[in-house]
Amino acid sequence: MSDDYLQRIGGLIRTAREHKGKTQGQLAAALGTSQSAVNRMEKGQQNLTLEMVARIGEALDSEIVSIGYAGPMHLRVDGGRQLSGAIDVRTSKNAGVALLCASLLTTGRTTLRQVARIEEVYRILEVLASIGVKARWTNDGRDLELTPPARLDLDSMDEAAAKRTRSVLMLLGPLMHRAEQFRLPYAGGCDLGTRTVQPHLAALRQFGLEVAATDGSYHARVEAGVSPGRPIVLTERGDTVTENALMAAARHDGVTVIRNASPNYMVQDLCFFLEQLGVKIEGIGTTTLTVHGRPDITCDVDYAPAEDPVEAMSLLAAAVVTSSELTIRRVPIEFLEIELAVLEGMGLDHDRTPEYPARNGRTRLVDLTVRPSKLTAPIDRIHPMPFPGINIDNVPFFAVIAAAAHGTTQINDWVYDNRAIYLTDLTRLGADVTLLDPHRVLIQGPTRWRAAETVCPPALRPAVVMLLAMLAAEGTSVLRNVYVINRGYEDLAERLNSIGASIETFRDI
Template sequence: MASFEVKGGTKLKGDIYPQGAKNEALQILCAVLLTAEPVVISNVPDIRDVNKLIELLQGLGVTVTRNALDTYTFQADNVNLDYLDTELFVEQGRAIRGSVMIVGPMLARFGKAKMPKPGGDKIGRRRLDTHFIGFEKLGAKFEYSSDESFYGVHADGLKGAYMLLDEASVTGTANILMAAVLAEGTTTIYNAACEPYVQQLCRMLNRMGAKISGVGSNLLVIEGVEKLGGTEHRMLPDMIEIGSFIGLAAMTGSEITIKDCQIAELGLIPDTFRSLGIKMEFRGDDIYIPSQDHYEVETYIDGSILNIADHTWPGLTPDLLSVALVVSTQAKGTVLVHQKMFESRLFFVDKLIDMGAQIILCDPHRATVIGLDNQMPLRGIRMSSPDIRAGVALLIAALSAEGTSIIDNIEQIDRGYQNIDGRLNAIGAQIRRI
């Protein structure tokens, strides 16, 4: 198990490029199973979760060719369905949560799919009911083995249907969407997630020959087609990483330019950090954050305390609440952070409190942060990364702290952030992998 040794208190300076979007990659890579023709995907992040999914696809018989550091060609013209019954598949499928995304494409093209209960972050309940209810409405039969924790679906042929999703699940929407594109007739998905990741998937599928309308809205209409062809696709920059870098710059008083951000796809992320007092400039598609010694939290018109909460798109993504919370610890003012979607994601605040932060954990979903206005810097401690997003939030805290911090279990950070230590060291950070 690896750790980071972080020497804090150093200002960073320079340009940094965000990686390809992790959450988009997990959907896009599974979509290659929908066709026997080659699919070329670029801006693929070199991170643990994505690499494990590529290994799983190779186990299924997908030919994977690496054309460049971030570009691959996938061809699923010889898929081995027997692989689903192997111990290796169980091991690989359980290693990452994104593995559930193979179910929709496999069901659509081959009439059956199975999946062990997937892994991923331990951040609270993350049910999969939305996925399988959607498949059932398309005509699939669902089976679950509680003894083996295995999910299965099969169908002689999928038929289009109307469905109102019980939650606007991003992965649920994407999985059902990939099943529906090859179903007979028309499928209507209401209360669909409309995150940029889902929009990207829709655009890619349409280029492959699918007929999806309503892209960008919560009402998707899919006219089923008989087959899909190959395409080329470039993934967006990772909006979570962009938000993390904005927070890092403010927390460490650094002057950083985040390059090629696709700002139009960031939604409320820039405005959320502006509400914490962070200055930034849009320079074309780059975001420039000047060095700031202080940043002051806005209040509402009536003077009440700022509340930062997650919501379905176009609301703020829950993946950035951990970073917003950490950044608030050194702002001037008070912030209520409300994590609505996951009940275990705020438990990392005990580590920030040990570092000297002033935080009241109100309940599993809410934390009140009293900003220290950089008058009392955080202090370095030894801590462990509980999940991907909390892990990078703790890394930001350590980079701003006085003294040296040790962050254990950094495999969690590596799951979602590509060579994060190398890229930050290149602009002045002092991070050593031990």
């Protein structure tokens, strides 16, 4: 771009930002860049790609230039290629968003290492920036530094960003320690059917939080002096429910026992983070947590979340469905052992290195090498269970693996109302998938994959499953409107290309 065009576009960006009432820092947080970079853009002193202009347009809900706002992102896949080489697993998306929310528990500075730069993280960052938290990317954009204000400006919360992520629910636990009254918009995220918030409210009520849901918002009020009179028994062993209860207990002046807690990977990461804040927690990795709270937390904290087992499963499925030999490095093995045991029973040829610690010093990692294998359908149905069972988010990947295996596999995705239905989209690519009911599908393999063009399912994991099937299908496939994939994966297309895939990102202009 010429300097003249850059200056003109910079002026349009500045005008759109000011019209939306955002600071340069808030726009920077939404884009995953620095405030100084936004300043250079607005002065016309930084080159801009079409992709960046489009992202700015999305962040500001504004057509920056008539030829630059290119609408939804799509992927064009030249399939039928084998993958090869090695790829690292990135840090956990679900741990990352929980830790962003937990940063509000301390009045000190929080530094998070190797944060996943994904849309879900950007949405929470937009919310935090709108209430006064200063966010700064460091270490070439890999680490994130968060500095809270002395007083949060909750009335200025970015509702548009909050409505685009269900993770906003995890602000209930931290904010009840920062304000006597506050309001959160109804949570959004993937379209996975009705997902009740009652388990969250039942747990937090025992700390004095009362919530009325009216007019599209949760209106929260905190009654001082309320303390759990007995152990809190969660009515569902949910990850975010456990995290909310943990964050409420972290600054509760006393000892809180949480039973039927999730011991899943993101919960453990949150526990390790809280321990660095000086909160003593007993029972990490079990279903009973005993939390010794600290009513005042003022320290700085520096923490590195562990790698994402669901991303590791995605990459493993990519290798299986493309009949590739691939090494997947930094796999959090503790949270994939059941999945690997099932795949071994199906005939997966693989090996793994000795275990070594993640950057947090606690999570166990291995490097996993997968080789082309002739798989047969499992004898038993595939269904999720709370950790240490098959991870709920890993179930959809068994659909594309089952489609590559010999025989009939039944998958029962009993947790979500709609997600199993989205797995029938695999039929567009040649798979034999029969929907038995809203939770169960029957898959007959092996599949002779064929290229197709389709719109991305509105749920994260089924969307990635469609992309993986396109990698296996010879010819050119198109997956349209992949925002949901960007919610949970960082540069997935580019990273798959680094190991032999051929995926082009494009937008309609």
